[in-house]
Amino acid sequence: MAEPGHGAHADRRHEGEQIDGWAVEPDTVAGLLDRVRRPPARPAPAGGGASSMEPAESMEPAELSAAITALAAQFLGSRPFDPESDFFDAGGTSVHAVELVAALNRDLGLGLTLDDVFADARPRRLAQRWLAQAGPAGVALASPAGRDLATTSARLPVPDAEELALITADLARADALPWVGEPEPVAPSRFLITGANGFLGSHLLMDLLRRSDAHAVCLVRGTDDRDAERRLGEALASFDVPWSAEVRRRVTVLAGDLREPRLGLTDEQWNTLAHEVDSIISVGAAVDFLRGYASLRQTNVLGPLTLAELAMTGRPAPLHHISSIAVFNEIGVALMGEDDPVAHVDRLAAGYDKTKWATEAALRRAREHGLISTFLRPGGIAGHTVTGVYNPQDLSCGFLSAFSRYRTVPAFRFLNVAPVDWVSKTAAAVICDPDAWGQNYNLAGRPNTLPELVKDMELSGLNVEVLGWDEWRADFLAKAEADPVPELDFLVRVMRSATAVALCEAQLHGPAATGERTEEFIARHDLAPAARYDARAGLRNYERMARTGLIHIPGREDPPYLWFPETMKGKLGPVGGIRDMPCRMKMTLSIASMYQLVRKRTIHVRGVLSCSRLHEQPLEIEAGDIWVRPDEGVPLSHGVVHPLLRYQLVLRDADGQRWWLEGWKSSRAGRDLWKQARRLTVEIGREGEPATFAGVVTVPGKSYVKQQIDGIGVNPRLSAREQRQAKLAWLAWFGQQMGLGLLEPSFRAAADLLDLRGDAIDRDKDRLRRKVKKLVKDRKQLQ
Numbered sequence: 001m002a003e004p005g006h007g008a009h010a011d012r013r014h015e016g017e018q019i020d021g022w023a024v025e026p027d028t029v030a031g032l033l034d035r036v037r038r039p040p041a042r043p044a045p046a047g048g049g050a051s052s053m054e055p056a057e058s059m060e061p062a063e064l065s066a067a068i069t070a071l072a073a074q075f076l077g078s079r080p081f082d083p084e085s086d087f088f089d090a091g092g093t094s095v096h097a098v099e100l101v102a103a104l105n106r107d108l109g110l111g112l113t114l115d116d117v118f119a120d121a122r123p124r125r126l127a128q129r130w131l132a133q134a135g136p137a138g139v140a141l142a143s144p145a146g147r148d149l150a151t152t153s154a155r156l157p158v159p160d161a162e163e164l165a166l167i168t169a170d171l172a173r174a175d176a177l178p179w180v181g182e183p184e185p186v187a188p189s190r191f192l193i194t195g196a197n198g199f200l201g202s203h204l205l206m207d208l209l210r211r212s213d214a215h216a217v218c219l220v221r222g223t224d225d226r227d228a229e230r231r232l233g234e235a236l237a238s239f240d241v242p243w244s245a246e247v248r249r250r251v252t253v254l255a256g257d258l259r260e261p262r263l264g265l266t267d268e269q270w271n272t273l274a275h276e277v278d279s280i281i282s283v284g285a286a287v288d289f290l291r292g293y294a295s296l297r298q299t300n301v302l303g304p305l306t307l308a309e310l311a312m313t314g315r316p317a318p319l320h321h322i323s324s325i326a327v328f329n330e331i332g333v334a335l336m337g338e339d340d341p342v343a344h345v346d347r348l349a350a351g352y353d354k355t356k357w358a359t360e361a362a363l364r365r366a367r368e369h370g371l372i373s374t375f376l377r378p379g380g381i382a383g384h385t386v387t388g389v390y391n392p393q394d395l396s397c398g399f400l401s402a403f404s405r406y407r408t409v410p411a412f413r414f415l416n417v418a419p420v421d422w423v424s425k426t427a428a429a430v431i432c433d434p435d436a437w438g439q440n441y442n443l444a445g446r447p448n449t450l451p452e453l454v455k456d457m458e459l460s461g462l463n464v465e466v467l468g469w470d471e472w473r474a475d476f477l478a479k480a481e482a483d484p485v486p487e488l489d490f491l492v493r494v495m496r497s498a499t500a501v502a503l504c505e506a507q508l509h510g511p512a513a514t515g516e517r518t519e520e521f522i523a524r525h526d527l528a529p530a531a532r533y534d535a536r537a538g539l540r541n542y543e544r545m546a547r548t549g550l551i552h553i554p555g556r557e558d559p560p561y562l563w564f565p566e567t568m569k570g571k572l573g574p575v576g577g578i579r580d581m582p583c584r585m586k587m588t589l590s591i592a593s594m595y596q597l598v599r600k601r602t603i604h605v606r607g608v609l610s611c612s613r614l615h616e617q618p619l620e621i622e623a624g625d626i627w628v629r630p631d632e633g634v635p636l637s638h639g640v641v642h643p644l645l646r647y648q649l650v651l652r653d654a655d656g657q658r659w660w661l662e663g664w665k666s667s668r669a670g671r672d673l674w675k676q677a678r679r680l681t682v683e684i685g686r687e688g689e690p691a692t693f694a695g696v697v698t699v700p701g702k703s704y705v706k707q708q709i710d711g712i713g714v715n716p717r718l719s720a721r722e723q724r725q726a727k728l729a730w731l732a733w734f735g736q737q738m739g740l741g742l743l744e745p746s747f748r749a750a751a752d753l754l755d756l757r758g759d760a761i762d763r764d765k766d767r768l769r770r771k772v773k774k775l776v777k778d779r780k781q782l783q
Helices: 013-021 027-036 062-072 094-108 114-119 123-133 163-177 199-211 225-238 245-249 267-276 291-311 349-368 394-406 420-431 449-459 469-482 486-495 498-511 516-524 539-547 594-600 673-678 702-708 720-754 759-781
Strands: 190-194 215-220 251-254 279-282 317-323 371-376 379-384 407-410 417-419 440-445 465-467 560-574 581-591 602-610 619-629 642-652 657-666 678-686 693-698
Touching: 013 215, 027 267, 062 123, 114 123, 114 498, 114 642, 163 291, 163 349, 190 199, 190 291, 199 215, 199 225, 199 317, 199 420, 215 225, 225 251, 225 371, 225 469, 245 251, 267 291, 267 759, 279 291, 291 349, 291 619, 317 349, 317 420, 349 371, 349 498, 379 394, 379 420, 379 702, 394 407, 394 449, 394 469, 394 486, 394 539, 407 449, 407 469, 417 420, 420 440, 420 516, 440 516, 449 720, 465 469, 469 486, 486 498, 539 594, 560 678, 560 702, 560 720, 581 594, 581 619, 581 693, 594 602, 594 720, 602 642, 619 657, 673 678, 673 693, 673 702, 673 720
Parallel strands: 190 215, 190 279, 215 251, 279 317, 317 371, 371 440, 379 417, 407 465
Antiparallel strands: 560 581, 560 693, 581 602, 602 619, 619 642, 642 657, 657 678, 678 693
């Protein structure tokens, strides 16, 4: 591929052949670009003034279109490209688009924006857009796609007549599909799936294999079948989906392309699939909220129509299409039920939304020809509740990460989001049940409301400020610019695009997606019901996003979320000796967030320890943690003493010498529970050496409530209500843990007393065998 910016030194043969095909006069790309940059001089005016140069906007549309095509081709290597080809379908990426915009401005003097390229990346349309925007003096007028987003909120889009005509023509393609009878109503035994190397597709592939004995044929882009199989394996591994020998045995990978006629397959491959597969699952799609309809239609509309043709050729097969609730993304839509009318296509802002709308519309027309087509409509697809794996390009993941990092939330009505594992399992069950085919299913889960999301974040120690939509967007862009996060670059691009902003506005201000048919199906099949994607469900996702830098989990170095003092007094002595030396510990216990408690069950410690036997001056607690009910309170050895709290501290004396302290609060069956909760048995030694001193220190009964309940401090940045919630959440959690830890030994003792343990019968048998052996031995001795 030719490097951008080095076009003058690259081989021009391919570009020259293309230009010859367009019947453009210049022989080479360099010549054409040179003509646009330095057009022929007009005759000098009388008086000998400087010659005026012909402005680009005065060129004919076909000539300017050819110039743009030639320049764009430099970013695409040897791929075929013409004025009617889409830049992204030809292999261009978002990075290439940025470079193309710069090159158009630098080399052709065209002030097109990135939004212009994303809206319709065909060179002919870019030329038309520029010529329409350019004023009489050659200065580009303000483009609706590039208006100031900080002050203007995106509203209803302006319909594009050519785009609507293109959509109408695509819908008409369904009328050319053959007429077929109904497929055999049996669960799939050999199915074709596209998009198996994507986020949802990879999980859906595995759930289909788990739920049935079917064999899967996966259509994956690649130079050949082996390369396609390698790509699939790498994609599954990236999503923590197994690619084992057993999985490979049940999967056939076929190199193909949704964008190509007949999927890029040979006639033999096409006919074989048409007669062998008994179910087709359409998951593959180009998910890009910045690109226009014309740029996405090849994959998102024509691809599914090709799959419909395959399903209606040879052996009839049902087509299960992964659509989206984006078909409702019209600002002001009132209902989003499974059988409610979808949006008006001319009122959809984003090209992605329009392609999903057009595909459903075309497949509904194909139903009239006998096609059994099922629409499965997810909303936002969040991370896996077990593995935590997520799609960094999903808008819902981007929003949640932005909320956590920048601590602001836009005022929204509903966030229609569900975890990928729930969406995948539900979709697989529908596909495997012939009675469920041919219907619409909203797989958006149980939506989050603004109060629920804010409460979840508050309980996690992440207080957020609620802003208006326009205010939040401006605040996000300002903070992202001041503190850039590479993983959020895609969301920054979305928030700078008027078209994509309109999509987001429709999603956040729209109603909740409802799914009565989905709920009834789930109940009949005993599947997991839709649940809100709350802090607990998203815990693994939260941790994974933190590992990749998408969000920040508060830690020891951050200002504490909550803290309180703890004072202990007691006596130390040599290990095994008399404990006669007074010891005092004055500490501050803190947590950085509620996540720290729920996930790690630790409390941070800082403070000092005073004991003249160790050092004349107090020892500073350099680092330390308290583990709450370590190992879930399981005793270290068989017995009725259970660990309650474990203190692990690193101390430093005034001479710079490090010490270690290990302490245990333990509980046992008894009546002195109050004393057990305050008593700490400790061992202390120098760094790298065994314990030298040991003893017991206790929290004085008079100071316990005063310090550890009344003395709780909370981050002052929180509101009064949030501070009360933080205290109550802490006391409820810690009280529950301590109460359970103190009662466990009593439960254990009662079980032993009643002999209710699972091995009681076996122990009785062992005792009986020992008695029999003893009797036999005694008899032998008597004889």
